[in-house]
Amino acid sequence: MNESGLPGSAGHFVPRIAIGSDHGGFAMKQSLLRALAEDFRASAIDCGCYSPDSVDYPDIAIALGRMLQEGHADFGVMIDGAGIGSTMTLNRLSGIRAALCHDPFTTVNSRAHNDANVLVLGANVVHAGEAVRLLRLWLRTPFEGGRHQRRVDKIRALDRDR
Numbered sequence: 187m188n189e190s191g192l193p194g195s196a197g198h199f200v201p202r203i204a205i206g207s208d209h210g211g212f213a214m215k216q217s218l219l220r221a222l223a224e225d226f227r228a229s230a231i232d233c234g235c236y237s238p239d240s241v242d243y244p245d246i247a248i249a250l251g252r253m254l255q256e257g258h259a260d261f262g263v264m265i266d267g268a269g270i271g272s273t274m275t276l277n278r279l280s281g282i283r284a285a286l287c288h289d290p291f292t293t294v295n296s297r298a299h300n301d302a303n304v305l306v307l308g309a310n311v312v313h314a315g316e317a318v319r320l321l322r323l324w325l326r327t328p329f330e331g332g333r334h335q336r337r338v339d340k341i342r343a344l345d346r347d348r
Contacts (some may be wrong), residue, residue: 201226201325204259206233206250208243208272211265211309214317218263221318226325231259247272251279254303262304263321269308276304280345283338288312293320297327299334300341 203222207215212235222228233250235241243266253259262284264272269286276284284304285296288311296302305324307317329338 200228201260202229202231202258204231204233204250204253204262205264206246206262207235207265207309208246208267209235209238209240210267211307212238214265214307214309214312214314215263217314217318218265218321221321225322228325243272244275247275248279250304251276251282251284255279255281260303261325263307264304265307265309265317267308267310269306269311273306276306281342283341287320287324290320290323293324294327297324298330299337301329301334301338 205215205218205222215232219230219232222230231253233253234246247264250262250264254262262276262282264276264284266272269288273284273286276282282304283300283302284306285292285300285302286306286308287293287296288308293305296305305321307320309317312320
């Protein structure tokens with residue numbers, strides 16, 4: 187286990203990951219569930235949706251966020267059409283630092299500098315194969331701490347204002 191608690195070269199830590207999607211992200215979620223099982227032996231908690239039938243993304247995002255808040259999951263992954271609405275919803279929840287990522291730079295930055303605990307992807311923005319690559323990258327990127335810690339602490343302090 188590396189210092190972040192994420193799977194490293196030793197690979198001892200198996201993260202508990204809450205994953206959810208709306209109908210637009212359902213197919214991508216299925217791909218990511220397979221990648222989590224194969225690459226990380228991760229214990230995935232499927233927060234919905236469970237079919238391509240229409241649902242409201244805030245309902246799924248809230249359920250996913252609650253899994254982290256209650257300590258049932260270490261990290262979260264949320265997928266909707268663009269990722270914007272889910273990111274907005276998740277970041278309203280205390281203790282959640284959701285990052286909408288669409289390329290390797292934003293993915294690494296979200297973990298290394300911002301200690302994001304939820305990765306949000308837009309199924310209409312990121313190709314399914316790239317989404318798997320970004321998920322792998324996100325889970326393998328540790329928070330750097332240092333000068334970034336005081337900034338994350340300022341974000342966390344906002345939770346007290348709610």
